[in-house]
Amino acid sequence: MKKLLPYLLVSPYLLHVAVFVAFPVVFSVVLTFHSWNIISPMQYVGLANYERLFNDRLFWQAIWNTLRFLMVHIPLQILLALMLAELLNRTVRGASFFRAAFFLPVIVSGVVVTILWQQLLSFNSGIINRMLTAISLPRVAWLDDPAVAMYSIAVMATWKNVGLYVILFLVGLQSVPEQYYEAADMEGATSWQKFRFITLPIINPTIFTVVVLSTISGFSLFIEPYIMTEGGPMNTTLSAVMYIYKQAFQYYHMGYSATLGFCFALIILFVVVIQKRYVEQEV
Amino acid sequence: MLKYFILLFLLFSACQRDDANQSRSLTFWCSNNAGEITFAREFTRQWQRNRPDKPLRYQPIPEGQSSEEIILASVVGKTTPDIYANMWQGSVEMYAKARVLVPLDTLAGFRAFINARCDSAVIREITSSDGHIYQVPWKVNPIMLLCNTRAMDGLSTKGPPYTYSSYTDAGRQFKRDKDGDGYVDQWLGYTEVKAIWYQRLFNFYPLYLAASKGAPLLTRNPNGRLQAAFNNRHAVSVFRFLQTLYRENYFAKERLSATRDPFLANRIATQFTGPWTVEFLEKYKDPGFDYGSFPMPVPDGHTGPVYSYGDPKNIVIFNTCRDPQAAWEFIKTLVDQPGDLRLLELTGQFPRRKNLDTDPYFAPFLTKHPRLQPFARQTRYIKGVDNSEVIVEVFDIISQEYEACVIFNKKTPESAIADAARAVDVLLMSERTIE
Numbered sequence: 168m169k170k171l172l173p174y175l176l177v178s179p180y181l182l183h184v185a186v187f188v189a190f191p192v193v194f195s196v197v198l199t200f201h202s203w204n205i206i207s208p209m210q211y212v213g214l215a216n217y218e219r220l221f222n223d224r225l226f227w228q229a230i231w232n233t234l235r236f237l238m239v240h241i242p243l244q245i246l247l248a249l250m251l252a253e254l255l256n257r258t259v260r261g262a263s264f265f266r267a268a269f270f271l272p273v274i275v276s277g278v279v280v281t282i283l284w285q286q287l288l289s290f291n292s293g294i295i296n297r298m299l300t301a302i303s304l305p306r307v308a309w310l311d312d313p314a315v316a317m318y319s320i321a322v323m324a325t326w327k328n329v330g331l332y333v334i335l336f337l338v339g340l341q342s343v344p345e346q347y348y349e350a351a352d353m354e355g356a357t358s359w360q361k362f363r364f365i366t367l368p369i370i371n372p373t374i375f376t377v378v379v380l381s382t383i384s385g386f387s388l389f390i391e392p393y394i395m396t397e398g399g400p401m402n403t404t405l406s407a408v409m410y411i412y413k414q415a416f417q418y419y420h421m422g423y424s425a426t427l428g429f430c431f432a433l434i435i436l437f438v439v440v441i442q443k444r445y446v447e448q449e450v
Numbered sequence: 451m452l453k454y455f456i457l458l459f460l461l462f463s464a465c466q467r468d469d470a471n472q473s474r475s476l477t478f479w480c481s482n483n484a485g486e487i488t489f490a491r492e493f494t495r496q497w498q499r500n501r502p503d504k505p506l507r508y509q510p511i512p513e514g515q516s517s518e519e520i521i522l523a524s525v526v527g528k529t530t531p532d533i534y535a536n537m538w539q540g541s542v543e544m545y546a547k548a549r550v551l552v553p554l555d556t557l558a559g560f561r562a563f564i565n566a567r568c569d570s571a572v573i574r575e576i577t578s579s580d581g582h583i584y585q586v587p588w589k590v591n592p593i594m595l596l597c598n599t600r601a602m603d604g605l606s607t608k609g610p611p612y613t614y615s616s617y618t619d620a621g622r623q624f625k626r627d628k629d630g631d632g633y634v635d636q637w638l639g640y641t642e643v644k645a646i647w648y649q650r651l652f653n654f655y656p657l658y659l660a661a662s663k664g665a666p667l668l669t670r671n672p673n674g675r676l677q678a679a680f681n682n683r684h685a686v687s688v689f690r691f692l693q694t695l696y697r698e699n700y701f702a703k704e705r706l707s708a709t710r711d712p713f714l715a716n717r718i719a720t721q722f723t724g725p726w727t728v729e730f731l732e733k734y735k736d737p738g739f740d741y742g743s744f745p746m747p748v749p750d751g752h753t754g755p756v757y758s759y760g761d762p763k764n765i766v767i768f769n770t771c772r773d774p775q776a777a778w779e780f781i782k783t784l785v786d787q788p789g790d791l792r793l794l795e796l797t798g799q800f801p802r803r804k805n806l807d808t809d810p811y812f813a814p815f816l817t818k819h820p821r822l823q824p825f826a827r828q829t830r831y832i833k834g835v836d837n838s839e840v841i842v843e844v845f846d847i848i849s850q851e852y853e854a855c856v857i858f859n860k861k862t863p864e865s866a867i868a869d870a871a872r873a874v875d876v877l878l879m880s881e882r883t884i885e
Binding site: 204205206207219289290291300306308311313397398399400401402416417418419 | 519522525526544545547548550631633635643644645646647703704705706839840842843846850853854857858860880
């Protein structure tokens with residue numbers, strides 16, 4: 168009994184992993200070699216799904232769209248979060264109010280925030296375009312212009328998530344020993360020099376965490392384009408996850424959808440490994 | 451302790467008895483709008499009075515993002531009802547191929563019924579690729595052109611009904627920048643611009659049917675295999691027509707759905723819509739607002755009938771049904787003359803039966819509701835969608851090209867239609883490979 172007890176104690180967790188992690192992963196890998204529309208029996212198709220993937224222009228466009236989103240979203244998010252955290256780290260009046268205010272969008276439902284921004288960015292009746300018109304600037308088709316739509320979504324997603332990273336950076340900044348700054352002051356270091364040579368190296372692990380977290384959350388971009396643009400205009404906001412969802416739940420191509428998901432997981436893994444290798448060293 | 455066992459035993463027996471009752475009775479899922487729930491309730495009660503030996507209960511389809519999703523989930527979970535009314539015609543082929551529907555033509559009396567209710571074109575339309583019929587044609591909502599007649603009467607354009615030239619001419623006269631901010635804020639029309647497949651059922655597809663006199667999107671080649679049939683002058687002319695409307699700003703590109711209904715607010719003068727809009731307009735229109743329903747615009751020089759999309763919803767029996775013959779007997783009560791008239795009265799939706807507009811049985815209703823008469827006349831010239839498992843993807847492919855060509859003017863109509871047809875052929879080929 169004593170020998171069995173440890174196994175018994177970890178069994179609920181093992182069961183959970185087996186049912187909700189291991190089985191879905193194995194099943195989705197099996198699915199990649201099958202054609203299945205949920206209601207008919209599965210059919211073995213060999214590597215046909217993989218062959219289709221490499222010729223699927225829309226999938227690669229969705230990957231490129233997601234990368235475009237990340238290229239704006241990640242730097243913007245890190246810069247903004249670091250800037251706000253730096254400001255909040257100083258003795259500002261009402262600092263706790265600002266911390267709560269910046270964090271508020273994080274806890275508000277993504278759907279609510281997205282609908283709100285959809286109204287703000289509306290071409291005809293959106294407040295942003297009304298403000299532009301008021302100062303004699305032309306209106307912008309924030310969500311209807313293929314060249315602009317994905318960047319509008321990136322800005323919106325940054326606004327929604329920045330609060331979380333502000334808190335992470337704030338924790339990192341508060342862990343920097345005050346003596347280092349005092350010593351630097353005595354040496355006559357400028358604010359920039361203190362930031363560059365003291366703050367940045369010490370909060371390096373936080374930066375890496377933020378980069379990885381925002382990369383993974385950025386790769387899973389779904390709610391924003393799904394609600395705001397439904398992937399348009401001209402598929403320029405079609406994210407990879409949205410395309411996988413469409414294949415699965417609009418066309419019921421479960422096998423092909425699993426193949427896309429599997430390939431996409433490999434791409435994310437590749438990007439994160441690259442980030443780990445370079446970002447960690449560079450910063 | 452014993453009394454707890456007895457209590458448990460009684461509980462289980464009660465559950466079992468209830469379960470046995472449920473399995474004996476037929477389940478009928480109806481749509482979950484108020485009109486159709488009332489319809490289902492009335493006909494279920496009538497059935498229970500007349501056929502107490504065959505218990506039947508109705509249930510509005512459970513809430514979900516769409517009824518199609520709910521039906522799919524119930525098929526997967528094997529919790530389908532016996533009878534489902536409101537099946538989109540385009541979904542039937544997929545379920546038929548998955549063998550989850552009862553072939554109705556194997557039931558006694560079905561053939562005679564269908565021949566009496568529908569003409570041969572409709573029967574061909576609803577016959578699956580395996581030669582069986584899995585659906586009872588039930589109701590349609592023809593898509594037509596609704597015009598603000600007051601606004602359009604002021605224009606020096608011939609029509610309605612409109613040809614492409616007269617319609618675009620009306621657009622030229624009607625568009626305006628009312629507040630002088632440099633942006634058009636009054637358009638001839640608006641139709642959803644999103645590249646979502648089902649939106650094409652309410653703009654491209656009815657216009658294509660109108661231009662082509664009801665031609666299909668897909669056809670079978672001599673080998674019996676499906677291929678794209680829309681790479682033709684009709685589809686190209688529809689794309690060109692719509693492209694002109696957007697390019698010249700006669701149609702609004704921006705989404706107007708977030709504001710008050712633009713038709714009622716006089717921001718647009720026309721819209722492509724179905725009879726469901728009539729009830730809405732009658733309820734919310736301002737005094738003095740007047741409108742009429744007309745056939746869809748057609749290419750210049752078009753002769754003959756003007757077809758449109760009928761948005762057909764049909765009734766099916768799932769193969770989980772233990773008594774398909776009884777289910778069929780019940781369905782017959784929904785689609786006989788009194789059933790069809792009651793559907794019209796309660797929901798304003800049209801039964802899919804031949805000669806509806808001239809049938810004296812329905813004449814008093816139509817006389818009482820003149821706004822619905824044009825829709826009743828249109829029911830003679832309507833089509834559903836082609837029978838194909840991948841019809842949703844076909845419309846999705848057309849939507850992608852529609853967006854590139856019609857909305858963003860990035861392609862010529864000829865190349866957009868050719869590209870769409872090519873992509874559909876590739877899709878149909880890959881489906882065959884997988885089959």
